[in-house]
Amino acid sequence: MLLIPAIDLKNGQCVRLRQGDFNDVTVFSDDPAEMARRWIGDGAERIHVVDLDGALKGAPVNLRAVEKIVQAAGDVPVQIGGGIRDEETVQRYLNIGVSYVILGTRVITAPHFLHDLCIEYPRHVIVGLDAKGDHVAVDGWSKLSHHTVVEIAQQCEHDGVEAIIYTDIGRDGMLEGFNAESTQALARAIKTPVIASGGIGSLDDIRKLKDLEGDGVVGAVIGRALYEGKFKLADAVKIVKS
Template identity: 50%
Template sequence: MILFPAIDLKEGKAVRLLRGEMESARVFNDDPAAQARAFAEAGFEWLHLVDLDGAFAGRPLNAPAVEAIVAAVDLPVQLGGGIRDLATVERWLEAGVARVILGTVAVKDPALVEEACRRFPGRIVVGIDARDGRVAVEGWAETSEIMARDLAKRFEDAGVEAIVYTDIERDGALQGVNVEATVDLARAVSLPVIASGGVASLDDLARLRAVEDQGVAGAILGRALYDGRIDPKSALALVKGDA
């Protein structure tokens, strides 16, 4: 199982939100590139970036910060937020991002996702952010009538590399990861699922690792990592079976 430390970007700074609410933003680092280096030095093998401003605006708004992170570390980076067309997908991949995460556009223009998978095999991830099982879009500002499982099945044979599944009500709340919903989604499709939202302790990671064989391929770590509830060394040892 891969651990993805998250760097959420707002106005060029690394922040954390509570349940996706922008007014709840708390700045954890004024220098996202320095934060990326710290995660690399801690032993993480991937980074998960979100352009929060871009997610709401529908276009990239934290490009300098993303580019600084890519230049600062020798780790693969996956990026989501405000990526709504093929030109933006191509721009980010050419800029050194390893994988792009498509969320809102997966609901509103699924054909674009399929085309992106054809043009950039192995580099497209679908982000499914759910509130009470229904997919939220536009930076979580809107909740659709589409169920998370149905959306995942829509892309099962499209060439998507993985699904990032976020339980919005758990995100940033430190209430524990929704293992049950994550496993239900992973069982429903043959795609690897990365759990996001609510990971608050090593116990949460142990619960996710216990269902790795059911398709849960990774976990995104946010606030618990920033505030010290999860020690990077212990977390990495646990998922590698060394704990």
């Protein structure tokens, strides 16, 4: 099982938001590449990066910071999301050594885009599904689509995505526990690997996560809990590896 530390980039800095609110920003480091080295030293086998500025602009903004993270990560895969709207952006990221690109809103607004990318770049495309209740939220969580999470996930599976990151946006950054029930239900509804995200705040959450491995949950993105020292990544890695 993968425990994937998150590095969210804003103005070249490593930050965290609460529930995606750009007005509720905490800066944790001016050196995102050093953060990547720290998490890898603690046992991370993948790094999750989000270009928050890129998500707002619809195009990469923190590309140089991403390059430095990839260089610092070495052989450890890096996945990136935020503002990926066209194939040119996908190619730019893959060219600098990113292993996986994460698509969000465009999966809903332009489903052919996902289909074409999965054909062109097999094993490199992940979809992030941000949910409020049973439905997928889009456009920076400001709108709800008419599609349920399971409906979109099944279509993504048909297109051939590598994995799906499932986030309950009501729990993101709140450290109150991830939505184990909905994560499990999604994983059982598809064969594509599911990565949990949003709300992990304790080692008990890591134990709950491990219990879902048999359902197809292959890991979790972890953010604020690590940055605020709620638990040590090395201790969490020991739990999932035991």
